[in-house]
Amino acid sequence: MACQTLTSAIDKLVQRQGLESYPCGTGSRHRSSWRAHEHLHDDGSTGAHTEDFDDLMESRPSAWYEETSWSPEASQLKKLAVKESANLKHSFKYSAFKTLRIVDKGVSVVDEGLLKFNCLEELVLSANNITDVPSENLPKTLRVLELFSNKISSLKNLTTHPPPHLHHLGLGNNCLGQPEDLQYLTAHHWPQLMSLDLSWCGFKEQYALVDALSRLPRLRSLVLQGNPLTLTTLYPGFTVDSLERLLYLDEARVTSDDRCRFSGLANLKASIREEAEITVAVEKMTGVPDPASLMDDDAPEFPLISHGYSVCYEFLSQAPSLENQIDAETQTLANVPQNPEEHEEVTSAPCSSADLLETCYKNQNQDFNAPVEKINTLKHEWAEVIEFNYKKTHRINNLDALKSFLLKGLWLTVEEEKVLSWPAQSAEGTETKASAQKKGKEQSGKPKDKMNKQSVLDLIHDPPVKRILGSVHVELKSLLEVKDQIQVRCDLGTMHLEQTIGKPFIQDKGQNKKLKDDRKEEKKGKPGGDTAAGQTNATSSKGRDKGRNEEGTGALADESVPSKMEPLTVEFSVRLGKRTSDSQASECMGSSK
Template sequence: MSSIKLSAVLEKQIQRLCLNDFPCGNGTWRKTEGSTEGAETEDTDDLLDLLSCRHSPWWHDKSWSPQAPALRQLAVLTPGRLHTDFIYNYFTTLRIVDKGVSVIDDGLLKFSKLEELVLSNNRISEIPAENLPSTLKILELRANRLSALNSLTNCLPPRLEYLSLGSNNLGSHEDSCHLTGRHWPQLVCLDLSDCEFKDQQALLSALSTLTCLRTLVLEGNPFTLTPSYPGFTVDSLPQLSCLDTSWISAEERQCFRGLAKNSDLIVDRASATVSVGRVRGIPDPLMRVEENAPDFPVVNYGYFITYEFLSHQTVNLVTYPSDNFHSLYMSYTAQNVTLSGHSTSKLTWSERMDFSHTQTYIVSDLGGLKRFFNQGLYLTIEEEKVLSWPAASEDVPLAKPSRLAKEKKSSKESRIKSGSTKDKSKDKKKKSVELFQDAPIRRILGSVHIPLHSLVTGGQKVLCNVRALQTESEVEATQTLEKDLGKKMKEDKKKDEESKQGGGSSSTTQKNTAASKGKGKGGQECEMDVHTDNSTSVQLEPVTVELNVELEKWQSASEAHELLLPHHNSLSKQPVLS
């Protein structure tokens, strides 16, 4: 792709102002003292209206410079003044956004009175300081292709007060060295948001030399994910008034006082805690069991949540007390970062399953963690089915593997309630049989993407109640359930008709039979009867999962001392927990 020079784009913008064409400039359309009657001329006020009216074909978008509309008015009122140098010197603000500019060439120097230059969302990879007018006070280069600040060494605009370099691939130690008071002596506001700075101590050491700095934006950098941010920044820059669009209060500054003097406590790694709570809406697996299923195989269902997280090592907070957990900061040893899968404990089905899963992840690859948060995590609900079969014998016939059985526990309880001595003896016989389990069969019930971008842009916690997507298996289960319910309704209707024809004794027998069936299924069929009385379809409750992802942040300097200082002296003796 060919390079696009900034001066070429600016020349096109000026040409589009049509300063010498109707209704601007000196033309026959202007009414003068020597104009003859009948000539096609316009009054000055009418010409100005044609410039300012949005519905006029001569209206022009002047968002690229607030001086553009004033310059067009001058082209109507005093067109003789608009020579080339006057036009260039008239502009004090230029905003060239998303125009594909890749080169800041020396043609920009013709704008000798330029004070504000906005070049966001372009393709600029270098900033040649020698091509920047010395009058600049505001320079915005957000969302470009800057990867280094090496070109900002000499001839910098000495009056620059605002500099925005956010959303660029900046973050090296050399880049920090160029952000000092020697280069920017009058800088008041600096935006470095969403860059790749990882070493907060090196960056803050450089920024502390900016004596005029009052506003600083750092959110979105990898080091802002650490527990020491923003406390270390607040205490390292006492002249700062605003950090990440929030004013720094006297109370906040007092809380972190003294933290900068103990820089040995600052650790460039993050601590993120993931918690999975209650899950609701998973369909009851017994609804999928055939009504006349054989006794074997015995089917057991289990449910668990899986997700992937970026980590060097994990700590289960249920296992390790808080004092041991924080000692991990001082006992860390380098190792490769991987995106590994994690799983909650397995629970049996219930309407509300509380997994109470909490794990903390210590991550030193801050850049990788930032990318992971920007992508978000995928949470999956899985079901595990285990079939248990008896050993082959003459007393216990084996069922065909393709047929499902009712849950063993539910079947046993239903037979006890029915009072059948035959079933009791059968249960005893089954109990004495040794069961062998097949390999677990797993299937995904649903999955959902959890956005975590807010943790990168200054948030400390993501707390949500997410809905898992309904899969084909769930739809199939719903359709099967509706089909079974419809079949049962037809059978009940047929029995009612037979009951009316047969008299009261038959009706009494039917009621007793229905009651016996309700008890024999542990109350499950009774609940189904309630649904079938009201409607012919069943709507499953949406599957929801409680999820919480939280970054650890120090709330005060004293908290940092309490958590880390006791372990600092025993750094080499601490074992790595896993």
Template sequence: MSSNKLSAVLEKQIRRLCLNDFPCGYGTWRKTKDSPEGAETEDTDALLDLLNCPHSPWRQDKSWSPQAAALRQLAVLTPERLHTDFIYNYFTTLRIVDKDVSVIDNSLLKFSKLEELVLTDNKISEIPAENLPSSLKILELRANRLSALNSLTNCLPPRLEYLSLGSNRLGSLDDICHLTGRHWPQLVSLDLSNCDFEDQQALLSAVSTLPCLRTLVLEGNPLTLALSYPGLTVDTLPQLVCLDTSWISVEERQSFSGLAKNSDLIVDRASTTVSVGRMSGIPNPLMRVDENAPDFPVVNYGYVVTYEFLSHQTVNLNLDRESKSEAAHVTEDCLNDADLQSNKNCENDSSKLDTQDLMVYTEETCRDIAHVSRHSTSKLSWSECMDFSHTQTYTVSDLGCLKRFFNKGFYLTIEEEKVLSWPAASEDVPQAKSSRPVKEKKGGKGKASPIKSGATKNKSVDKKKKFVPELVQDAPIRRLLSSVHIPLQSLVTGAQKVDVLCDLGTLHIESEDLGKKIKEDKKKEKESKQKGGSGTKPKNMAAPKGKGKRVQEREMDVHTDDSMAVRLESMTVELTVALEKWQSASEAHQLLLPHQNS
């Protein structure tokens, strides 16, 4: 791959100024005292208009340097001054953005008066400091390919006041060692945003030696996800005026006073709370149940919301055993609900897993098991609005992994669980008997005996009460209803909470069975009308109002072709992902001291 030198790009930009061509520089187009009469010449004002007129073809883009426009005017007014050294020394600001520059060569030293150099969005992987002019005050290297600061901290420009290194692959301990007052004695503003710095204490210890530092930008780094940020930064750097583009108030500084002195409280860990609230828009599952279906199996429907999160977190101790077991095994599938007997058998194993969870989550081992696993809410039966009231807090020590996870976001899914229950095989289950009255044995054909009828009914009720079958559940059948991606990048760039009403779209249930039922109802209705015409029922007798209305509504809502679908509202789920932060030094004491004592 060929390198693109900075000097080549700068020479190209200077040539485009056309300092020696029309309408600049010397030429027959300039009107002078010695110009012959009748020659096609222009006076100085007309030539300047050609440089500045918005529609002039000689107007050029001069955003790469504010001195470019002034230099072209000099080329019109006093072209005799424009020798090579004058041109190089005239530039004090150079902005070369997105020009694929990969090498900063020593030709940059020709610009001996250069004070501001902006090289954003290029392909620079190394910056030899000896090739930077000593007059430099502002150096911006955002969005390049820097992976180390070793070459940048040798022979530094002594007057440098502003340094931007954001959006580079920086963050090692070696990089931190090069961000001290010994290397940058005059540095006033430092931008390290969107890098990979994780060790908050080490970084703050280094930048605290910068004697003139007043502005610091750290947003987008993993360390900003920690509970102790920004409180620790504010208290460690008392000379700081602005942090992450926000002014530090007197009240904020007072609230975190003393936090930096309590080293036992400083922990580079992030605490994230995920809350799942109400869910609505799920169609009634009984719409798919045939009214003429037999009594067994008994069908129950339940609904669960699942989401992804890091598997190496320390979850709340108040979680149920099922959720803890799921986190420990790092499963990719939701746990199945076990029956009561299996829960009893697994109770001892679950308690062992809980203990292992607490032992595994140490700072050394967390980095080795950074995987994403699925977590589930409790299962709820169907209703028009189901409130899960699910809240879990995850404490993560691998801040770099957490940043990558937030940048990717996670998927939230809705699952339906169908459970079939059957009578136990050992039970003597009575068959459901008809509720028709028992006929008399002698005489009175077709007439029912009221006494025997009542007695039979009572016996039937007593028998049903006496012989209630014990139900045995089949393995649950799970079905994914819908899934939606939840973006969480804002938590990396400074937001404290993502509060969203997730729209998972409309669930178009397969309503072929429902269409068949309507067709059958219509068929039965026609048959009953035909029978009514030949029997005792009058032909013109109107159908019951309620029944006719129900049939009409069903016909309006459901089309009778094979591809029909029921019109339903969108499925929505309330979701909140909050990044917890210490609001004061006293809050840090209250939250951490009980944990450390335990």
């Protein structure tokens, strides 16, 4: 990809203004398509003459008009080119500019040609491909330098000969955040700096960063949102209490009430570990179909069928060591499927401001490799409203991994677990599942009494059969935008009941073979297989088969009827723990011990 210099991008914008062509410049200002004033010459003749200034400036909708939002001085320069074109010299064009906004123009090099703009005070270079900014190429008159959403990875060259009167420095959404970057944020480099934007970078050590920023004597506005350090329990309290001259933090006014609430947190630097505390809550769930609604009154007594429901969610795995080593066998969000159907198989867990933020999220989400685990609530029996009242607090030391996880979001899944239970074998070992089914059918016409406690203890449970009722993706990136809590009602769509709930009939291959052998023996014992009795048995067998087929057809017919059930919803929340006083922080420190 070819490099594009900053001055070449500016020259293209200036050339589009047509400062040396009609209606600007020193050439003829008459065209037949323009309205001309009739003028009486000394010899009595009349003819077309040049337009006046107002007529020329009314040509805004014409082809020569170019958009000038990239600099307020562009439109003024155009007026000057129309009114006083003789005074418009080449060097004057550069000195006329005080503001330049070169946004999303593919600029990759800030070259020395920028020095020609010797009156430049504001330079905005957001959403470009700049990797380095040599300070010797910046005009000394600069007061505002905005470099949001570039690819800057070091401040060394920027601070070699920085503009001495710079008031605002915007470094948001760049590849910054290493400990060595802090040495360039000093009063020696930025004696007049009043506003600093470090948002969406990789700063994760709040104590060290605040210690460096406290040496900027005129700093009044600071933006840190999107950095891993904002997830810690002491943010923003520690920063506000430490920077006493700060008036704005993350674009919000620091009030006297804030000062009072956070008083004393600056003294806890040595006693509180920089970690995040996140509480996940699953309150209740509605919209689960009642499995008993398909149970037939003539269904056999056994097997007994129980249903349990749980909610599982993905969360950042707790690393076994402080180095946060990633196990090669651990599931990572990089390979978690984004399709809910695929997710069912996972067993572990000109740019507007909106455009710039979207680019920011994409940049911050590169090389994502945060290990996740699958966490389940306890199983609950069916109810119209299943109250989970589940809460779990996660304490995370790896703030970089947590930031990546929040940018990616999590998957929330509702699982159903079905268990079939059979009576245990008697002492003689004669009662099996098949006999229990037969016995259940024989007693199906009688009133069904609950089994006594002794019989319940003798039940044998089959391995649980699990299925996923639905999955939904939950966005979490707003927790990086100075929002402490996300509370959502997840809609997983309308659920459908299984067809097999009505009359379960489960037999293994051995039981089927034994049943066939019994039938053969029965035919051998009765040579008149076509007798009335034999015909009766065959007829009853066919009747049973026909009945089953009709039941199956009916079930399919019921399935084709549009469902009027309510959608499956789960009330879910994620909250960042924040300390607002030194007493709270001390309590947290004591509980962590």
